[in-house]
Amino acid sequence: MKWGVSMPNEIWILAEQQDGKVKKIVLELLSAAIDFSKKTGQEVSALLLGSGLGESVKNLSPFADKIYLLDDPSLIPYTSDLFLTSIASLVKEHQPSILLGGATSTGKDLFPRLAMHLQTGYVPDCTGLSMGEDGKLTAMRPLFGGKVFAEMAFSGAGPQMATVRNNTFLVNDKPDRTAKVISVSPQIDPATIKKTVTGFEKAAGAKLDITEADIVVAAGRGIKAPENFKIMEDLADAINASVGTTRATVDEGWRDLKDQIGKSGKNISAKLYMAFGISGAIHHVLGIGTCKTVVAVDKDPNALIFNYADYGIVGDLFQIVPALTEELKKVLSTE
Amino acid sequence: MEIYVLVKQVPDPEAIVKVKSDLELEIENKYFTSFFDEIAVEAGLKLKEKFGGKVTVLTVDNRKVDALRRGISMGADDAVQIADPALEGSDQFAIARTLSAYLKDKPFDLILTGRQAMDDDAGIVGPAVAECLGIPHVHSIIGLEVDDQKREAKVVREVENGKEHLMCPLPALFTCQKGLNTPRIPLVMNVMKAMKTQIKKIDLASLGLSQEDVGSQAVRVKVQRYLPPPKRPSVKMIKEDFPDNVKTLVKLLREEAKVI
Numbered sequence: 238m239k240w241g242v243s244m245p246n247e248i249w250i251l252a253e254q255q256d257g258k259v260k261k262i263v264l265e266l267l268s269a270a271i272d273f274s275k276k277t278g279q280e281v282s283a284l285l286l287g288s289g290l291g292e293s294v295k296n297l298s299p300f301a302d303k304i305y306l307l308d309d310p311s312l313i314p315y316t317s318d319l320f321l322t323s324i325a326s327l328v329k330e331h332q333p334s335i336l337l338g339g340a341t342s343t344g345k346d347l348f349p350r351l352a353m354h355l356q357t358g359y360v361p362d363c364t365g366l367s368m369g370e371d372g373k374l375t376a377m378r379p380l381f382g383g384k385v386f387a388e389m390a391f392s393g394a395g396p397q398m399a400t401v402r403n404n405t406f407l408v409n410d411k412p413d414r415t416a417k418v419i420s421v422s423p424q425i426d427p428a429t430i431k432k433t434v435t436g437f438e439k440a441a442g443a444k445l446d447i448t449e450a451d452i453v454v455a456a457g458r459g460i461k462a463p464e465n466f467k468i469m470e471d472l473a474d475a476i477n478a479s480v481g482t483t484r485a486t487v488d489e490g491w492r493d494l495k496d497q498i499g500k501s502g503k504n505i506s507a508k509l510y511m512a513f514g515i516s517g518a519i520h521h522v523l524g525i526g527t528c529k530t531v532v533a534v535d536k537d538p539n540a541l542i543f544n545y546a547d548y549g550i551v552g553d554l555f556q557i558v559p560a561l562t563e564e565l566k567k568v569l570s571t572e
Numbered sequence: 573m574e575i576y577v578l579v580k581q582v583p584d585p586e587a588i589v590k591v592k593s594d595l596e597l598e599i600e601n602k603y604f605t606s607f608f609d610e611i612a613v614e615a616g617l618k619l620k621e622k623f624g625g626k627v628t629v630l631t632v633d634n635r636k637v638d639a640l641r642r643g644i645s646m647g648a649d650d651a652v653q654i655a656d657p658a659l660e661g662s663d664q665f666a667i668a669r670t671l672s673a674y675l676k677d678k679p680f681d682l683i684l685t686g687r688q689a690m691d692d693d694a695g696i697v698g699p700a701v702a703e704c705l706g707i708p709h710v711h712s713i714i715g716l717e718v719d720d721q722k723r724e725a726k727v728v729r730e731v732e733n734g735k736e737h738l739m740c741p742l743p744a745l746f747t748c749q750k751g752l753n754t755p756r757i758p759l760v761m762n763v764m765k766a767m768k769t770q771i772k773k774i775d776l777a778s779l780g781l782s783q784e785d786v787g788s789q790a791v792r793v794k795v796q797r798y799l800p801p802p803k804r805p806s807v808k809m810i811k812e813d814f815p816d817n818v819k820t821l822v823k824l825l826r827e828e829a830k831v832i
Contacts, residue, residue: 255733314736317699318708342731345695346711353665353700358792361694375796380692384589385597388796395792431708431744435726436737446732452831476832494714494751495730500585500690501607501750509831520585526801530829532821533807548824549809550817560818565832568822 245279245372247331249396251324251338251347252283252297252304259285259296261408261449262339266401267300268409270337273368279334283416284327286312286320286423299412307423314434317347323423325354333396334372340400341448348400357395364402364506364527374399382500383526402527403449404506440495444479447496452478453507453528455498456486457521459514459535459554463491468555469513472562475569481505483521499524513554517542534558573625573720575616576678578671578685578697579609579643581636585690594797605639608686610646610755612748615716616684617647617756623720625681628652630674632667634659637771645758645766656776661788664692668700670786673779676705681723683745687712698747708744714751718742 248270252263263283270281282303285293288310297304305327312319324347328336338344340362352359364386365377374397376389391397440446447453454476456469469480482492484499498505499521510528514535515521522545525531533546534557543549550557583589587602616627628650629643640651654670662670675683683702688695695711702709714735715728723742728735730749740746758766776786784790808824810817825832 316738342712342729346699346709346729349664349694349696350699350703350709352696353668353703356792359665359696360793361696376793377799379801380798381583381589382585382690382693383801385591386799386801388799389793390796391793393792432710432738432740434736435739437734438737439734449732497750509825509829523585530825530831531804532825543807543809545804546807547804547829548821549807550821551809552814552817556814557818560815561821564815564818564822568826569832 245277245334247280247282247303247333248273248335249282249284249333249337250301251336251344252285252293253339253341253343254285254287254290254293257287257289257292259293260339260341262341262401262403264296264300264408265404265406266337266339267297268412269366269406270335271300271409271412271414276368276370277372279372281414282333284324286323288313294418298416299414300409301416302414304416304418306418306420308420309423311425312423314437315343316432316434317350318430318432319425320347321351321354322426322429324351326424327421328355328396335374336396336398337366338400340402344400348398352398355395357398358391358393359398360389361400362402362504363399364405366399366401366405373397379504379526382523383504384523402504402506404451404508404529444473447479447481447498447505447507448503450479450507452476452509453481453498453505454478454511454513455481455483455515456513456554457483457515458485458489460486465555466492468558468562472558472565475562475565483515483518512542512546513558515542516540517545573619573623573681573718574679575619575625575627575682575684576675576680577609577612577616577627577629577643577648578683578701579613579629579631579639580606580689580691581631581633581639582606582689582691591798591800595795597798603636603638605642606686606690608688608690608748608750609639610642611750611752612684612686613643613646613648614753614755615748616682618753619682619718620647623718626650630654630671632659632670640771641766641769642758644769645762646756647762650772651769652772652774654774654779658776658783658787661791662786663791663793664694664696665700665792666786666790668697668704670776670779670781671697671701672704673781674774675701681742682718682725683707683743685745685747687747687749695747698745702745705745708740709746710738710740710744711747712749713746714749716746716752
């Protein structure tokens with residue numbers, strides 16, 4: 238098998254969707270792929286698996302040259318058993334030079350296993366990707382929770398695989414491609430289908446996961462009692478943000494584990510992160526290292542969190558948060 | 573039940589890790605057992621207490637065996653270290669091939685490990701071992717209930733907008749996430765016992781693996797250079813009194829940072 242003779246083969250993006258709607262990370266990755274393709278002349282393709290995907294195809298079309306569409310009711314809900322065989326056989330047939338996906342619960346479940354299956358290189362949880370003229374990717378990823386970063390290069394044959402964090406790339410606001418839709422029948426080998434999804438508990442509230450939200454606001458133990466998170470929810474509602482927290486409040490049972498930011502919780506890459514009453518323990522700040530803009534509000538002028546912030550206010554969160562909510566509502570309503 | 577738990581000794585979250593040169597890191601000598609691996613050990617021990625059987629902790633490491641001793645002190649029955657000079661420079665896939673070569677002829681019902689090791693934070697080894705062994709895996713579980721008779725497990729997986737429940741036949745591999753349990757603190761007596769426990773040492777030749785299968789020549793991605801984390805410009809403190817400071821903050825977020 239020869240990979241990437243002369244012009245490198247296609248760049249593939251796994252177009253993860255939920256309830257027929259494409260995730261934002263997919264458009265971010267396709268936008269990056271379009272930029273890469275301007276350097277290399279490669280085609281950009283989206284790989285879309287699921288059922289009832291009309292809206293997804295419409296969303297994707299301006300961002301890709303091709304959509305490989307595997308539309309089959311048996312492909313939902315996702316399990317790695319279902320996706321792996323179909324994707325692997327498509328990869329073997331078309332030999333893309335790159336295969337990218339979001340560093341999501343699906344990406345982290347599927348990509349390492351797929352990379353092992355394809356015997357190819359894989360860099361997880363990237364916070365940057367750049368493309369050489371020869372079609373070789375360089376991937377940046379944090380190690381040790383973000384204490385250092387590593388620039389990774391691929392070697393050997395096979396597609397260069399990576400999962401990428403949300404908000405690593407901006408979505409192209411003038412996408413100008415028109416995708417050709419290529420329908421493919423899924424390759425489902427009943428012998429490999431072992432897991433079955435038996436149920437789903439939707440998280441309370443309609444907010445995005447803290448890893449997916451553009452804006453995250455968080456409070457730590459400084460908020461004193463679980464019911465006081467109401468002021469955080471109000472602030473979040475005003476600016477369409479999600480509410481995160483620290484390990485301490487999760488361990489106290491005040492907040493759900495899914496909202497924990499930091500080493501034993503989640504790494505977030507929000508465009509705006511605002512921390513209230515969070516001292517800035519290393520466990521926590523490691524989880525916000527790739528946020529674009531950070532605001533810190535704390536009573537203690539020496540709080541470590543200020544070392545990791547762009548803007549800081551020394552003050553009482555119980556005074557600041559409601560006032561900030563009102564001010565934001567005011568300025569946003571006059572637009 | 574026959575349970576294997578894959579564990580790793582990693583730098584403590586408080587340990588200082590710095591870039592020494594392009595291809596070298598300086599890591600403070602402060603290690604602990606990767607937190608998510610301890611959760612996996614605890615999950616294995618709970619199943620053993622319910623169904624009987626045996627928990628074996630397994631690591632691939634040429635030097636550090638403290639994660640194995642931690643597992644034994646928590647209550648694991650057996651400890652196995654796979655070590656070989658040829659393993660130096662291995663990537664996660666080579667580690668997975670090595671672990672699978674050891675596990676493939678063992679009578680396991682369940683393999684458990686952490687959702688990722690707290691050093692490279694990669695989360696590759698678990699799913700890659702499952703692929704090598706041809707068994708199902710579920711990543712990042714926060715709930716586990718085993719039916720020993722039916723040889724199946726009900727697991728709960730954390731996903732972005734909620735919790736997914738799955739049914740999975742055994743044997744299987746699960747990677748464990750915080751929230752699954754609280755790892756027990758070993759008794760001092762057991763810590764003493766673990767210090768004296770004989771650790772079974774296995775080399776590559778006995779696994780039928782050669783130098784070509786592992787080490788730096790088998791790597792498909794390699795570090796080009798290490799970099800310190802990108803530096804944030806120093807903080808701009810807004811020193812006005814309340815409520816002017818709030819108004820200024822909103823103005824800065826809109827006009828300077830342009831994020832709202």
